[in-house]
Amino acid sequence: MNEVMREKILIVEDEFIVAHDLQMILQRGGYEVTGIADSVKNALAILENKSADLVLLDIYLKGRLTGIDLAHQLMQKKIPFIYISANSNEKVLEAAKSTSPSGFIVKPYRERDVLLSIDIARYRLKNNNDMKLSSELFMRDFIVDISMKSLTWQKKILAVASAFQPYIPFDFIALSGISKEGTRYSEIGITRKNFDQYGLFTAEEFQQSAGIAKADYDNQNLLLAETTADAIYIGDDFEQVKLTAPMKKLMAETYHLSANLVKTFHLENGDKISFSFYSRTENIYQQGHMELLNYLSATLEEKLTHIIEMEHATATVHKKQANNGYLTDKNVFGNIIGKSTALLSVLDKVKIVAPTDTSVLITGASGTGKEEIAKSLHRLSHRNTKPLVAVNCAALPADLIESILFGHEKGSFTGAINTRIGKFEEANGGTIFLDEIGEMPFDLQAKLLRVLQEKEIERIGGSQPIAVDLRIIAATNLQLAKEIAKGRFRLDLFYRLNVFPLHIPSLCERKADIPLLTAYFVQKHAENIGKPIDDIPLAFTDRLMQYDWPGNIRELEHVILRSVLLSSNGKLDPDQLDIGSKNETPLAQDGIKTISDNERDHIIRVLTLCKGRVAGSGGAAELLGIPATTLNSKIKKLKIIRS
Incomplete structure (x- = not known):
């Protein structure tokens, strides 16, 4: 029997006809139905006596509890589930997303919809499991490897901490060495400075940063269960533990921290070393982070022993030496500039998923x-x-998009005088980047799903499928949940693409990066134009920081380019900045500008910069990165009057 034949599926559905239909579909598909339940209570009773590899779960059930209530318990039991619902409105989709389902089937459904959803769920689970195993093995091997290197104990601790970052995000770590007698013999702190750059400091240096006397520090630095016992503190729990453990409150206030994870490792000599991870991002720590640390416990406890012994030997020597410890790597992220927490969190995730397919x-x-x-x-x-083949789905002509993506055979339609290789074939062996995927026509989304599922394409007019080996990266500025609810985007395609979501913060959410971005764009455009800039006045940067940047980094770059062009005597003039102050522009009645309003403002700003020029070198279309025909359409649609 193959793997599919062995899979057991529980159906939780209170409509008998629907449940029976699902049972027939699953049995024809080679699955074993382990039971049918019409309520949360009955489903839990079945799971007490029988195992299930997957649950098909209706959201609205008999009784007080809903499918979403059961979903939370399935998550704890690590049983994957697919929602089934007659409602695909935005509220239901948001409820579904909050419980991390493996899929979503909308009634009425076809047999192929059910079977395809299960295939997608299997794909997502395999990728998640592979990534989890990969991270566990990487960390274990890294810890073993670093323990064998000829480095100071500070460098080893820093190396281990930085390796944790993609898997257990942190802005600050407090480490304590605790003797078997129950007293601290060492304390160090690690702060994140930039991507792969960390600073290490002593307890004395922390006291100086916090502005606290040693006596007060000692009074607050108590060895409590809350400071050493394995635990996750997020939300209200974090607020509560700050009241119980004064040192946590002091650290949180000093470094603006919002969440905490504590893991203590018990060494062979009876000592303990406690890692206390802190993050500025609320609710970031989950049970999966603790599971990774538990998996690594044996390796860490063995390898940390000699690091602690080295610390014993050097604790009284050159306390200031620790302040010089940091790790840094070359910038592997090309033109991505910044070191805000919001951006670094994205880059950490990129580092995890990039090596996979x-x-x-x-x-x-x-x-x-x-x-x-x-x-x-x-x-x-x-x-x-x-x-790497990039395709802007929003810029493709509607009558040619299928040919451009999938190619066509000679004579397949009027004007097809030659065979054409499509973008998917061009990307074979590499990566295809589908920008603005939300703009892809609905009928073509099914063909894209086939590429993802079966790794093959079919040219227009072709008789044989063509195998392709590629990775698909998609991007959108739309809220796909709303597009799904409106029937403009396929649910199954969304779940197939959304295996590893990456949300890029707006510039307004990462304003700390504006000075770095400004310096980068000033240098870039000053060199291109041949107009050196020696000074970026503080007043200039302050104006940039006060603005909300609806056009994000692209708008910032255009403003900097204009400022360089208008500069004189090697100095930027803040009075030449053609931007508003924060919330200066009148908003809609509910206080929020629409996407169309923001887009209109941004286009007007760029047209002004280009003196009304749309096409050609230096025109608005070039600066906006869209075809001139598309920009002219937007100008007409948004009723922009060009003077």
Whole structure:
């Protein structure tokens, strides 16, 4: 029997006809139905006595509890599930997403919809499991490897901590060595400075940063269960533990921290070393993070023993030496500039998923740098010697999009005088980047799903499928949940693409990066134009920081280019900045500008910069990165009057 034949599926559905129909579909598909339940209570009773590899779960059931209530319990039991619902409105989809389902089937459904959803669920689970196993093995091997290197104990601790970052994100770590007698003999802290750059400091240096006297520090630095026992503190739990453990409160206030994970390792000599991870991002720590640390416990406890012994030997020597410890790597992210927590969190995820073949869905507003993230995913993958083919789905002519993507045979339609290789074939062996995937016509989405599922395409007019080996990265500035609810985007395709989602923050969410981005764009355009800039006045940067940047990084670059062009005597003039202050522009009645309003404002700003020129070198279309025909259509649609 193959793997599919052995899979057991539980049906949780309170409509007898629907449940029976699902049972017939599953049995014809070679699955074993382990039971049918019409309520949460009955489903749990079945799971007490029988195993299930997957649950098909209706959202609205008999009784007080809903399918979403059962979903939370299935998550704890690590049993994957697919929702079934007659409602595909936005509220239901948001409820579904919050419980991390493996799929979503909308009633009425076809037999192939059910079977395909199960195939997609299997794909997602395999990728998630492979990634989890890969991260566990990588960390174990890394810890063993670093323990054998000829490095100081500070460097080893820093190396281990930085390796954790993609898997257990942190902005600050407090480490404590605790003797078997129950007293601390060492404390160090690690802060994240930039991607792969960390600073290490002593307890004395922390006291100086926090502005606290040693006596007060000692009074607050108590060895409590809350500081050493394995635990996750997020939300209200984090607020509560700060009241119980004064040192956590002091650290949180000093470094603006919002979540904490504690894991203590018990060494062979009876000592303990406690890792206390902190993050500025709320609710970031989950049970999966603790599971990884538990998996690594044996390896860490063995390898940390000699590091602690080295610390014993050097604890009284050159306390300031620790302040010089840091790790740094060359920038592997090309033109991605910044070191804000919001951006670094994205880059950590890129580092995890890039070496795999997992499909990635990049979301975020226009101008946030989604294409640069796609380039980094390709550059850091094993496919980096093969092509990266970028396709803007929104810019493709409706009558040619299928031919452009999938190719066509000679004579397949009027005007097809030669055989054409499509973009998917061009990307064979490499990566295809489908930008603005939400704009892809609905009928073509089924063909894209086939490429993802079966790794083959079929040219227009072709009689044989063509195998393709490629990775698909998609991006959109739309909220696909809303597009699904409106019937404009396929649910099954969304779940197939959304295996590893990456959301890129807007520039307004990462304002700390504006000075770095400004310096980068000033240098770039000053060199291109041949107009050196020696000074970026503080008043200039302050104006940039006060603005909300609806056009994001793309808008910032255009403003910097204009400022360089208008500069004199090697100095940027803040009075020449043609931007508003924060919330200066009147908003809609509910306080929020529409996407169309923001787009209109951005186009007007770029047209002004280009003195009304649309096409050609230096025209608005070139700066916006869209065809001139598309820009003219938008100008007409948004009723922009060009003077």
